Amino acid sequence: MVYPVLPYYTAADKVDSKLSVVGQAIYEFDGTNGESIVQAAKYGKPNVYVDLKVSAVTDETIDAILSLYNNGVVSIFASEEQGAQIAEKIPNARITFKISLPNPVAKTSTAVAYTSLDALPAKADENVVSFVYSPASAPLSELQKAVHNGFIPVVPSKLLTTEYENVSAYPIVEFLVPSLVTDREDGLFTTLVLDESNQCLGLVYSSIKSISESIKTQTGVYQSRKHGLWYKGATSGATQKLVSLDADCDNDCLKVVVEQAGAGFCHLNTNSCFGNLKGFSALEKTLVSRKSDAPEGSYTKRLFDDEELLNAKIKEEAEELADAKTKEEISWEAADLFYFALARCVKYGVSIADIEKNLDMKALKVSRRKGDAKPKFIEQKKVEPVKPAEPETTERVIGPNDKIYMNRINAETATTKEVEACLERPIQKSADIMSLVTPIVEKVKLEGDKALLELTAKFDRVELETPILNAPFDESMMQITDAVKKAIDISFENIRVFHEAQNQNEVMTVETCPGVYCSRFARPIEKVGCYIPGGTAVLPSTSLMLSVPALVAGCSDIIFASPPGKDGKLTPEVVYVAHKVGAKCIVLAGGAQAVAAMAYGTETVPKCDKIMGPGNQFVTAAKMLVSNDSNALCAIDMPAGPSEVLVIADKHADPDFVASDLLSQAEHGIDSQVILLAVDMTSAEVDRIDEAVHQQALRLPRVDIVRKCIAHSTTIQVKTMAEAFQMSNRYAPEHLILQIEDAESWVPKVDNAGSVFVGAYSPESCGDYSSGTNHTLPTYGYARMYSGVNTATFQKFITSQVVTKEGLKSIGCAVMDLAAVEGLDGHRNAVRVRMDKLGLLPEGY
Numbered sequence: 001m002v003y004p005v006l007p008y009y010t011a012a013d014k015v016d017s018k019l020s021v022v023g024q025a026i027y028e029f030d031g032t033n034g035e036s037i038v039q040a041a042k043y044g045k046p047n048v049y050v051d052l053k054v055s056a057v058t059d060e061t062i063d064a065i066l067s068l069y070n071n072g073v074v075s076i077f078a079s080e081e082q083g084a085q086i087a088e089k090i091p092n093a094r095i096t097f098k099i100s101l102p103n104p105v106a107k108t109s110t111a112v113a114y115t116s117l118d119a120l121p122a123k124a125d126e127n128v129v130s131f132v133y134s135p136a137s138a139p140l141s142e143l144q145k146a147v148h149n150g151f152i153p154v155v156p157s158k159l160l161t162t163e164y165e166n167v168s169a170y171p172i173v174e175f176l177v178p179s180l181v182t183d184r185e186d187g188l189f190t191t192l193v194l195d196e197s198n199q200c201l202g203l204v205y206s207s208i209k210s211i212s213e214s215i216k217t218q219t220g221v222y223q224s225r226k227h228g229l230w231y232k233g234a235t236s237g238a239t240q241k242l243v244s245l246d247a248d249c250d251n252d253c254l255k256v257v258v259e260q261a262g263a264g265f266c267h268l269n270t271n272s273c274f275g276n277l278k279g280f281s282a283l284e285k286t287l288v289s290r291k292s293d294a295p296e297g298s299y300t301k302r303l304f305d306d307e308e309l310l311n312a313k314i315k316e317e318a319e320e321l322a323d324a325k326t327k328e329e330i331s332w333e334a335a336d337l338f339y340f341a342l343a344r345c346v347k348y349g350v351s352i353a354d355i356e357k358n359l360d361m362k363a364l365k366v367s368r369r370k371g372d373a374k375p376k377f378i379e380q381k382k383v384e385p386v387k388p389a390e391p392e393t394t395e396r397v398i399g400p401n402d403k404i405y406m407n408r409i410n411a412e413t414a415t416t417k418e419v420e421a422c423l424e425r426p427i428q429k430s431a432d433i434m435s436l437v438t439p440i441v442e443k444v445k446l447e448g449d450k451a452l453l454e455l456t457a458k459f460d461r462v463e464l465e466t467p468i469l470n471a472p473f474d475e476s477m478m479q480i481t482d483a484v485k486k487a488i489d490i491s492f493e494n495i496r497v498f499h500e501a502q503n504q505n506e507v508m509t510v511e512t513c514p515g516v517y518c519s520r521f522a523r524p525i526e527k528v529g530c531y532i533p534g535g536t537a538v539l540p541s542t543s544l545m546l547s548v549p550a551l552v553a554g555c556s557d558i559i560f561a562s563p564p565g566k567d568g569k570l571t572p573e574v575v576y577v578a579h580k581v582g583a584k585c586i587v588l589a590g591g592a593q594a595v596a597a598m599a600y601g602t603e604t605v606p607k608c609d610k611i612m613g614p615g616n617q618f619v620t621a622a623k624m625l626v627s628n629d630s631n632a633l634c635a636i637d638m639p640a641g642p643s644e645v646l647v648i649a650d651k652h653a654d655p656d657f658v659a660s661d662l663l664s665q666a667e668h669g670i671d672s673q674v675i676l677l678a679v680d681m682t683s684a685e686v687d688r689i690d691e692a693v694h695q696q697a698l699r700l701p702r703v704d705i706v707r708k709c710i711a712h713s714t715t716i717q718v719k720t721m722a723e724a725f726q727m728s729n730r731y732a733p734e735h736l737i738l739q740i741e742d743a744e745s746w747v748p749k750v751d752n753a754g755s756v757f758v759g760a761y762s763p764e765s766c767g768d769y770s771s772g773t774n775h776t777l778p779t780y781g782y783a784r785m786y787s788g789v790n791t792a793t794f795q796k797f798i799t800s801q802v803v804t805k806e807g808l809k810s811i812g813c814a815v816m817d818l819a820a821v822e823g824l825d826g827h828r829n830a831v832r833v834r835m836d837k838l839g840l841l842p843e844g845y
């Protein structure tokens, strides 16, 4: 049952919030005031009805009615004739037919409204909601009689709240009186108290007096069986704002909806008498309280303050939900999405009840009969506010049956901007990626192993019992074939030899002036973290590239980290290398969480002084994040992100070789990029490379990745070698391949690159695995200022000096003069006292 009175508002009436407890209202609609009805409907969130008061139902009226329905209007009260006209245009129109007695009742609707109180049927039809218009002069007793017979009186709103045309206002409670029944001896009404999300807070009792007080004060007031009237929260402070009142189907139980303040409803300080709220209501409550008093620096506070972070999380979780497949994954991802979505709602004061109201409103949507739309309506639909579309990507999509070829541009005819656009890396904006990675890093920092295990379950879809594998490693974990073992051993040795040659372990000493000896010596960094990627492909070669230089440098603790496979195990080749270099342990985790664990340490993961190694955008962003956190006290090698290659080729290059080099990097990942600078080549010559790319790509198992990478990779035709090197130096590629005549003679022109592959027989794969150079190299253009991993990456250099008496004589005055310029007398004095004792102090010092 709904509250048995329907307050009527004319266009001139002011909406009174007190009446919203009735939960419904009807507004007069003259064809022009639709917008204000929609606005009024939002006030107090009642069920909204509309009384149609137009002379004729025109197309404009229909448009306006459609808009009313679609903004949540429950039903339009209309004459039988106008109601029929509406129904003809809008198939699902919800109409309450106004029946003038003694006309026969045409039951074409689930609701009817009688236009006068006179000659009503004895009882309202149980299956139809029956309203009855009451004149302002109708005595309360007559209205109560109608209620008793099952009708809902439509009463001028003013009559319910104020003095109206010299008639005393009717207390709203009086409309409940004739309908409520109770079988209790004390005459009280059993009352359920609920919050706005329909969560039951508890069971109490009401009397007509307490209901009347409740409406008057707009708060929760009940009837205590021992203590009389009970103003909820009067002593505890846990007050209630009255939202609505209702009775159940047989009128013997009241439903009171409230907004509960303070600790909760129950005297035991729980949210409800059935314990604390759970699920959405609990989350909403927590977020609302965090919004007002989240501690500075907390994650929730950051979420509320940083719109970009919050929005990025919503998008990320939505994508993950879309990708989730199993029941567990879907519930996990949906929970994450709802959390961030609700945080955004709370930030803007939107409650779960508002969302539910919106859902109900959407369920009420109707549309015009097909083919009947008037041009004006179509235009209106066009301008309906829509969510701005995501910017469309201009990137080409290479489908499974399409030819796999690179974009092509001629630098001679293209603008500088167009060329630069082709050389832009296909990476996520750093602000976006940072906002994804920051909470991951924070979580591991705060929760240690627990977070590490949770994030591994989330991102790598594997549930582990421990995130660490400590040395000595079990033989069974490094079962590899002899051929692979031999390949690793050969590569190991070449890498060792090349990095040993770089080892500057001699003390370097220079006498800068007589008696002043300056030295520099290297010391290994003690604890080093080696990140070995394992997302789209596990890269045991990277474990060699990081740990062999660490071994050469003499680092005492070598810590590996690599994401485990779906079976929770590590690649045996990685374990074999870990064993070979004497690694202390292997962290079974990947991504930003592995980086955070090594940077801050956890219960099981040792804190590292420096983290090395390549990885995807999450890994690279996390490395940059922790290296900027002075609390982490952790350095990194460099930003080594998605692989990339730039090939400079001329007409002498073998198209198959060029294509194979481009593809060997394109297969790394969809965020990799490959660039070809074709120097003084004809279009036909470039076509041959394109053809080779297509043919070779089709034979690769990772062709799907290749397609996506090639779609944002370009061949740029340039005229001269000078132009090519200028462009390459600006791009600063991770790998530079020179497939040009007399390639070695061009090496001096290289200013910026991670590693250079010179001549037709130096494919990049050799450097990736076995030649001896390191494959962990700067990407994104960081080759302009960073070197690739080398032995020095694992060392720090300490300087020392010996200043003799003679030395003091050489530089003492210079030190004192500069200290005086800086106003640092203590510095000056440290030289002065010495020179004084030695009798070396010149006049004036």
Ligand SMILES: NC(=O)c1ccc[n+]([C@@H]2O[C@H](COP(=O)([O-])OP(=O)(O)OC[C@H]3O[C@@H](n4cnc5c(N)ncnc54)[C@H](O)[C@@H]3O)[C@@H](O)[C@H]2O)c1
Pocket: 436, 459, 460, 532, 533, 534, 535, 536, 537, 539, 542, 563, 589, 590, 591, 592, 614, 615, 616, 617, 618, 619, 640, 641, 642, 643, 644, 668, 669, 671, 672, 734, 775, 776, 777, 778, 779
């Ligand atoms: N520059 C170099 O020297 C060099 C060398 C070798 C490899 N690489 C590059 O390293 C990269 C390796 O990338 P990869 O993905 O294969 O392995 P990865 O180990 O770097 O990343 C995988 C991890 O990313 C995390 N992850 C995945 N999706 C995520 C998400 N939506 N949110 C948060 N975390 C997420 C997961 O935890 C997963 O373990 C490739 O781009 C390759 O080109 C570069």
Ligand SMILES: N[C@H](CO)Cc1c[nH]c[nH+]1
Pocket: 539, 541, 542, 642, 643, 644, 734, 768, 775, 776, 777
């Ligand atoms: N080309 C990568 C560096 O960008 C390294 C690698 C490992 N395995 C194969 N390739």
Ligand SMILES: [Zn+2]
Pocket: 643, 664, 665, 668, 768
């Ligand atoms: Zn590679």
